[in-house]
Amino acid sequence: MSKTTLFISDLHLDASRPEIIQLFLQLLNCEAKQAEALYILGDLFEFWIGDDEDHEAVQVIKAALKALTQSGVPVFLMHGNRDFLLGKGxxxxxxxxxxxxxxxxxxxGTPTVLMHGDSLCTDDVPYQQLRQQLRNPLWQQQVLAKSREERRALALQMRSQSGEANTQKSTDIMDVNADAVKQLFLQHQQQGVKCLIHGHTHRPATHDLVIDGLIMQRIVLGDWYQQGSILFCQPEACQLQAYHPA
Known part of the structure; x- marks a missing residue:
């Protein structure tokens, strides 16, 4: 697989879903080894309590990622709304x-902006307020000072509260805001950005839009709840594909 760059997001890896962990390991051992690079655009994990996480499943994932990077394939990682505590460790x-x-x-040859995508969901005001708190370095420092058990309990509580809150919201509110997307492209005009790749919304699709007379493209990555979702990019084009066990 020559001249191919892979993009994934929203795997939400968790020990309770071992089949998805195995699917991710399959990707790292097969397609990713033939790629020029792998980009993970947020929410690799269902939640992340800190770099001292010692769960067996996490150790397996870390070892597989290390094997891939040591083989010469660069792996780029971005924070999501679930694993914002991923750090240098x-x-x-x-x-x-x-x-x-x-x-x-x-x-x-195409200047492309990469995002997790949650910052574009500006209609969801309560979430944006929460996001500001979660990304605050002081708040993160205070959380990381707690014991692993306390952090794990907090993560589970926040996940439960998030799920309950989302059931009360319309699906439109949880999608990206069109004006936010337009402003993002306009902010990167001088860099010649023509493409945006992001995840978060779990609505895989390729959207063509016209901004200031120029054709732009927004590619949304899918989640890994029922199956995998990969964006294969080559010099000629990018293609979203579902990913299944071999």
Missing amino acids: FCQATGCTLLDEGCVIDLY
């Missing part, structure tokens, strides 16, 4: 490189 253990939200890469 995880990167040192795996060889992954942590990217900032909204970074721009040259994807085979």
Whole structure:
């Protein structure tokens, strides 16, 4: 698989879903080994309590990522709304490189901005307020000072509260805001950005839009709850594909 870059997001890996962990390991051992790079755009884990996480399933995932990066395939990682506490320790253990939200890469000649995507869901005001708290370095420092058991309990509580809150929201509110997407492209005009790749919404699709007379593309990655979802990008084009066990 020459000249191919892979993009995934929203795997939500958790020991309670071993089949999805195995599917991810399959990707790392097969398609990813033939790729030029692998980008994970947030929510690799269902939740992350800190880089001292010692669960057996996490150790297996870290070892597989390390094997891939040591084979010469770079792996780039971005924070999601579930694993925002991923830090330098995880990167040192795996060889992954942590990217900032909204970074721009040259994807085979096309300037492309990468995001998890939750910051574009501006209609969901309560979530944006929560996001601001979760990304606050002081708050994160206070949480990481707690014991692993306390952090795990807090993560489970927050996950439960998030699930309950989402049942009360319309699906439109939890999707990206069109004006936010437009403003993002306009902010990157000088860099010549023509493409946006993101996850978070779990609505895999490719959207073509026209901004200031120019054709732009927004590619949304799918989640890994029922099956895998991978964006295969080559110099000619990008294609979203479902990913299944071999």
